Amino acid sequence: MISEKIVLACRSGNRSAQKTLYKTLAQKMFMHCYRYVKQKEDAEEILSEGFIKVFANLSTVEYRDAKNFEGWVKRIMVNESLMFLRKQKVQFSDQERTSQIEIVQSWDDDLIVEDIYRLIRSLPIGYRTVFNLSVIEGYSHKEIAQKLSITESTSRSQLSKARKKLQEFMAKRK
Template sequence: MAEVLTLGFTQEELIKGCIAGRRDAQEVLYRYYSPKMFGICLRYANNYHSGEDILQEGFIKVFNNIDKFRGEGSFEGWIKRIFINTAIEHYRKSTNHTGHAELEKASFKQVSEVAVENLATQDLLKLIQKLSPGYRTIFNMYVIEGYTHKEIAGKLDISEGTSKSQLARARNILQKMVKSNNE
């Protein structure tokens, strides 16, 4: 029996309803998945408003391409991939102005500004958001999303070595921030 998500809709009904352009199905799908996806968006964004932008862009893509979901694999996974790709797109757009050199230039300058006493998920999120876009993207993709360095290199158009080194630095910076915030 299909799992009823909310308002009596099963996932299949939601998908069909969205393909047909039903407003109620679209809203139910948005309300069901938006908290999870917004969490992802915030991890890749440097602030709340950027996260909202990614969320908005991602959901527009989801609704306009939902007919391309072929039912292979998890629907939530499909949506998640769209949001991660949208976030990467955002990162690419931001680096168009600064170039890839930004990856190398990222520094730990903001650590001293961190003034959180205890680390909850929200606090950790704040710390991640304080990382530079390059570090943040690579760290999220590798550590949380589980991409390999090869995949990251492909998606971000960088070398595998760069991905590894940036990850190490990001991890190091984040650990230092965590420690400094708990001292």
């Protein structure tokens, strides 16, 4: 957990505190970045750029508690991931809307977190990005549309297709 003391020390340029902050959050933030991109090297690049922004903007954030602070860092990492995808010119297709299918709510007992993570990462980039933003990050379709410069219907379509694809993966496992 990141304490206010660590954040204050980081603000004053204390290298030891900055190292502590990085070591405490790096692995978790890497996983947030890696959910959006295929290559670990890309996720590492995003993570580095994200932490540069974190350290550059520490003076602008009010420390309330560790959870709030971590949420602020996570938002930076997600935004950096989306900027990376924009630079890669990822295209989201506005194809015909498919019927929305809910992901199977009762996962197999033998389906572990790593399997689920692997399934999500195997989705095409557009599906994966919208799925992450909607299901994992909790953004609305309106917010996703704004963040990705797409229409709300494209966001809904991409999420629906992601869910359908995940259901297909799940059905193959049985």
